[in-house]
Amino acid sequence: MSRLDGTQIRTVLYEGPGSAPIEPAVRSQIMSALLDKGFAVTALQSSTHLTAAERDVVVILGRFADSPPDFNNGFTVRFQPIDGIDAPAIVAAVEQLIGEHGAVKAGAWKPWFPVIDYSRCTNCMQCLSFCLFDVYGVSKDRKIQVRNQDNCKTDCPACSRVCPEVAIMFPKYRHAPINGDQVSSDDMRREAMKVDISALLGGDIYAMLRDRSVKATSRFSKERDDERAIKERQNCLRKLQQDMDIPAEVLASLPSVDEIRAKAQQAAARAQAAMAPETEVQ
Amino acid sequence: MTASTSPLRILYCHCAFARVVPGDVKAAVLDQLSAAAIEFEAVPDLCEMSARRDPRIAALAATPGLRIAACFPRAVRGLFEAAGSPLAEDTSVLNMRTQAAPDVVESLLAETAG
Structure with missing residues (x-):
């Protein structure tokens, strides 16, 4: 199997119903840290605006209330609360999922091709x-x-x-x-x-x-x-x-x-x- | 193959695995998009998405009025075509290799207003 066919971990920074807003500076720090490590991030305010491959694992990052928001869209979803956690720790938590799901290590291949x-x-x-x-x-x-x-x-x-x-x-x-x-x-x-x-x-x-x-x-x-x-x-x-x-x-x-x-x-x-x-x- | 779709109208490419896009431009564009509190898609590398034929490529290409902050428009259009989802004519590609961050952000946000 090509390394391009494997499961990928991607993230969603969710600030819609069921998750409190995030400070803009914190939002930027988290996004930048995840992108630097090769993870895609979607800044989202509605759980219906999400597209993903079935093979991929989507990690929903947010400041969740008691019950998690509904992301039942047909792909694997994990919730990661971010209150009280800094950007490097969030990245570490996401990276941990790579092994758990047998996902492709982000950034393992420099995408160079014609x-x-x-x-x-x-x-x-x-x-x-x-x-x-x-x-x-x-x-x-x-x-x-x-x-x-x-x-x-x-x-x-x-x-x-x-x-x-x-x-x-x-x-x-x-x-x-x-x-x-x-x-x-x-x-x-x-x-x-x-x-x-x-x-x-x-x-x-x-x-x-x-x-x-x-x-x-x-x-x-x-x-x-x-x-x-x-x-x-x-x-x-x-x-x-x-x-x-x-x-x-x-x-x-x-x-x-x-x-x-x-x-x-x-x-x-x-x-x-x-x-x-x-x-x-x- | 692809789950629920209502793709976002802004795509930001971080070009994380090469140093061809100036770091200060990327950082400023990402900062200002984050500060704008809008929905957008940020990907580490559009080239990789294209090579993987990521289903989001097709969803994004089908989005009317899509705005992309990445690199040279000819290359970006080629990447979408290579993934089997050519961009529509009304897609706007902003080039962070040559344009200043305020110009890129202004175009991205102006086009999404209303």
């Missing part, structure tokens, strides 16, 4: 062919889609660099337009930049990795100079890293050359199948 701007995407499948980590897939109607978000390598925006239409965003990236800022005409020069990168790397990044690796190996066996071979590989990886802003950890975690070749072939086949008129897509 988001496709379909108003720009031409369904060219270059991202599908490029990504080695099976982040992308094809929908039943043969449209490129982000399928395995949690396979994506944190802080790596490389697939957005190969998109010819600047259609791939990483909302947590630092720079425009990959961060979702408007695409300017200058940004469209990335098409040219992509060509430059291609030229720099010999036409295909993975081919380049393979070639360099082969050359380095050959040099290593011929000259028995492993230091030089390693330096050669480091040089080419450094170029990749700088030009595409790929974190060193991601490059270090790349599969073996044979695995890269196999994955690239599989991805290319999937992309071709998706683009072929009468081919069935899996």
Whole structure:
């Protein structure tokens, strides 16, 4: 099961019937403390204004009167009185429920993954062919889609660099337009930049990795100079890293050359199948 | 799948797992929303909600006049679309990465008045 499918704990700061009002400063402190720890908070004044997934556990925080308010909305509800408890203690009480309910630990995953701007995407499948980590897939109607978000390598925006239409965003990236800022005409020069990168790397990044690796190996066996071979590989990886802003950890975690070749072939086949008129897509 | 719905009209994203939204802007927006004593939805990370296809995404997207305080509108719209619930045209997305907190809050609260 993906970590994205698990039960989550979410909280409601309730100030409706059956719960006394909370001081604004206290309200802000509690909300901020919970959010910092990765818990969603709904500021609520009516028990009917609540939406939740059945799998989730909703913790109702409030200054309750004798009988708890009615939250019988079809999901698991827990009540947590907050009178006389400070914000860190409230967070601790909520965190305790994670173990009790086998819930996903909030913040365990930094949500880093590509988001496709379909108003720009031409369904060219270059991202599908490029990504080695099976982040992308094809929908039943043969449209490129982000399928395995949690396979994506944190802080790596490389697939957005190969998109010819600047259609791939990483909302947590630092720079425009990959961060979702408007695409300017200058940004469209990335098409040219992509060509430059291609030229720099010999036409295909993975081919380049393979070639360099082969050359380095050959040099290593011929000259028995492993230091030089390693330096050669480091040089080419450094170029990749700088030009595409790929974190060193991601490059270090790349599969073996044979695995890269196999994955690239599989991805290319999937992309071709998706683009072929009468081919069935899996 | 989803229980009772009457989704709230303000969504605040705390972007808790990255430092791309200025901390002082986030804090000021959250403070002022809290001080306004209104109902609103505050989420630690809209990206995570989208990746999880959280049912609240669909409920929020269906809310007329929804106001969102998060980051770049193109990214926010992409996140909702990726979750299978595109935002309506009348949804307003305020960008805490580039806008000042008073401007964000003014737009959020002005739009909810009445």
